[in-house]
Amino acid sequence: MPRFSIILPCYQAEATIAQTLASLQAQKFSDWEALCVDDGSRDATRDLLRYAAAGDRRIRVLRNPGKGPSDARNHGAAEAAGEVLAFCDADDLWTADKLTILDRAFAAPECDGAFGRIAFFEHRPEDSMTLSSVPQSALTIPMLLGENPVCTMSNIALRREVFARSGGLRRDMVHNEDLDWLIRLVGQGARLQPIDRVLVHYRVSPSGLSADLEAMRAGRAVALESAARFGFAPQPGDEAVHLRYLARRALRVGMGGTAALGLALHGLRLAPGRFLTPLHRGGGTLAGAALAPLLPAPLRRTLFSR
Template sequence: MTEAQISVIIPVYQAEKTIRRCLDSIFAQTYPHWAVLAVDDGSKDGSGAILDEYAQTDSRVQVFHQPNGGAAHARNAAIKRLETKYVTFLDSDDWLEPYALEKMLKIAQDTDAQIVQCKFYYDHPNGEQYLPQDSFSDGMVADRADFPKTVYHKMLTGIQLNHVWHSLFESQLMEGLAMPENMVTGEDLYFLIDVFPRASRYAYTAKPLFHYFRRPDGLTGSSLKLKEKIHCNWLLSKKLSASLKNWGMDTPWYHIKAYLRLPRVFVSKAYRMVRNGMMKLKIGG
């Protein structure tokens, strides 16, 4: 851990089919000074044994086994153990481009940004892959004074900043913070609402460096009940609205936008489902 500069936090639950691909993508990094903090969240399959196998092979991999408590609970356990200057997050079914860590670290060092985010791929089980729209222009750098027009605006109006993965953070930004463990979706953004105000600079690259595997049974997929999704997104809207004063955006219009986020998210999701369905028909037709 002393030589490592970047920790990769991986919550793992029932991931024996995908965790090797995830870990192998870290071992394939062009930047070697990383440390994996993998939390086996009560898996009942072979995930824990696979993690232990990698840990026995390479001391850069640390594994922690705990009873099942959810992804946020697992990430919180790893956040408490951070010893590196930087941290990124990776889900057990996702993976990295070989130069992901090197590229994001260079951007952080060149721009003095405490948060760096990148574009990412959506990968589907059937092999289809597509790129979402860019969050910002390539090479964008924003200071804290510009956050209301950039990152905070995206938090209010879109979903591009909903995730902790595809990001590199200075670990000190997370001291004393924890992800909400009572939310089954949206917990990433809820957490980031508190993380971003601690940063003095943000940078973005339009180079896709992360692969997000869209499982149909994932927590953000169809397995969640509509009531759960509405409840969690309502909590997010309340959190966003309460943060506007601290962000210098305490106006009626922005409060309205905070609460309009809930219907906007569902309309956007419905549009993506229809678009993806039309693309499949076109390909198959």
């Protein structure tokens, strides 16, 4: 039984999958298996996966029996043999010490899951200029109702039995399905520990699912229904932080000043203090939304990548 099972959903990932797999193979901790679940790719993704599997017996190639990232992740988890499931997307990269650090974290019996900090990049991971932060204590539902500190599935690992108890990700969601799942996990009592180290390099892509802002908001509404079942509702400050996040996303994907400014002003009206704190993020978002038409696209993506 391997210590870690890495669950890697893949769809049309020929441009990035080799680099992602290389980051897994570069791990200093070697006791892992990778379950690469192809979701019906029509490009060279499956051939690249088979080539990698032929050269490394820790890599397994599976076909998604359903459709979509939630089905792919659930299927990978069902086929996993490892003690701990660690999720990774097909365009993200891990630091070489990620599994070593996670192995130490999971040595504590009270740790059900763990996540770290993220560095955001567009072309090369070494050019990352923006980093996420982590809370000072275990993840709570109120933390998730503002700006999700886990951010991406590539940044979460948890014990296999904890995933099974959660019921997995909802297959009818493709936006904010991770937020809904995290809320359910924490609501069921899972203790997810933050690690104050960069463990993931997240590839910024304007064409990703998160570029569809209206669908993201609809998915968030479903996640909030899950939070309500555990007795939690977003406060105005939480909504202000979320609207700031959407405004930054709108700036990054080139939606222009009108969409971004509307989101920013809405958040500012709800809770000015929360929207503007920290000032470099809140004030910068507000100024950027007003100035977006004048900013070159590369600069806009760099400034608002998170």
